[in-house]
Amino acid sequence: MEIKAAVTHGKGEEFKLEEVRLDDPKDNEVLVKIVASGVCHTDAVARDQDVPVPLPAVLGHEGSGVVEKIGSNVQTVEPGDHAVLSFSSCGHCENCLTGYPSYCLYFNDLNFGGIMNDKTKRIHQGDQELSTFFGQSSFGTYAVANARNVVKVDKDVNLSLLGPLGCGIQTGAGTVLNKLQPKFGETIAVYGCGAVGLSAVMAANIVGCAKIIAVDVHDSRLELAKELGATDVLNSKEMDIVDEIKKITNGGTNYTVESTSVPTLARYSVQALKPLGVSAVVGVTQETEFNVFEDIMAEGKSIVGAIEGNAIPQLFVPKLIAYYKAGKFPFDKLVKVYDFDEINQAFKDSKKGTTVKPIVRIA
Structure with missing residues (x-):
């Protein structure tokens, strides 16, 4: 499907909103219509190549949205569910199996290597493949993520606020x-x-x-x-x-x-x-x-x-939301929302310190 995404073409370059092609989700994957995505320092260091990520890429790794389609093996979410997207992990290494997915032995490959769990890519522009970031690339109108990245969340909380729970706030x-x-x-x-x-x-x-x-x-x-x-x-x-x-x-x-x-x-x-x-x-x-x-x-x-944050996102993110609903974790006080076409300004304001946690509204 054709989607709009913020593409990073070269080291340190500003994001460009462009049309790209996104593949359908595979058996263990989920297609999510992105509502909003947090802006994180890790996106900036990837853009600037302080952490090497193969370019061109679609960055973004604090996505929130609505599940649109699921692969045949996915049982944790269904279309219509509200979801937060978190980091990628393999699910079968020793650390994943003992409850430490953030220390997955393949964490760097799956989150910074530009690939999905099956070592292929999902985003294309013309004849060129674009790298995926954190197994989601949430700076786009839609994202495909492995089911292990996807956290089902309550529908009675403002979905556009929740993306940063998947990384920075969780950390x-x-x-x-x-x-x-x-x-x-x-x-x-x-x-x-x-x-x-x-x-x-x-x-x-x-x-x-x-x-x-x-x-x-x-x-x-x-x-x-x-x-x-x-x-x-x-x-x-x-x-x-x-x-x-x-x-x-x-x-x-x-x-x-x-x-x-x-x-x-x-x-x-x-x-x-x-x-x-x-x-x-x-x-x-x-x-x-x-x-x-x-x-x-x-x-x-x-x-x-x-x-x-040593977190298992599917367990920890709902706990943070429960604290938020109880008035004990008011993370919304950190947030300023920007339109999608203001993404470069959001990064500038984050770097200057004038905005604590920018969120880019995509839909």
Whole structure:
């Protein structure tokens, strides 16, 4: 079928809305009419080739929409269902089978390699094949995704808001609720108050952390962090973050979530922990330096990576929606909606920090 999609032709180029051809879903796949798609930093790093994705491609990986057609083997959704699209996984490797699909042994191939689970492509433009992103490519009017990517959601929630639950918001909240699992009364610092970091703040508030310290360089985002449950907010341009956090917590936090991708802050996130503390790094952070003895070993600290919030999307996304409906997870406060033809502006506003979580309305 002919669809309209935002095509990325070359490194760093702006998105171009163009006609492309989308194949029908295969036996284990689902055709979804896309209502909206979140704009995520991962889309930007793919466009700019900081993470290599074969180009040309149709990016977008936080899609929400309505199921239009299903393959013959699909039993989890049916036409008319509302759905959120999440990351791709194989379903048969050791990590998938033990409940860790975000650590699928084939995660990079299936999400960044431009291919579907059967190693073929679904999007074409003339004689050229276009790469799929995260097994969905939701920057288009329709998307084909493997059933493992598709999460059925309640019809009584605004579907256009829900796409970011499939990646960015799931990552922040899941890193707290699934990976770190802080206990009531423990302390946490969150570095970066974008959509991922603020989702971590909301999750820490749900748990009942005694101190939730938000760190950013934008005062507007710090104010929003306070509204969402942060007990303390710190502008890292104005102070020694490590010293200040240790003063606030009488020695350091139990946990940190580092979402900024800034190497220096990755180091600070460890240095500001108390002994036995754990720092979860979720940003695409490049090289940095640690004094392994002083920063880590001597105080029994840990640095862990967290992908997609350790989530099984079909189980976790509905939980986040339930929290949202109960007024405990107001992620809609992060959102600004753009029309499809404003997609390049949405990315610019995200980079500048003027919009926390852009959502592109497609239908």
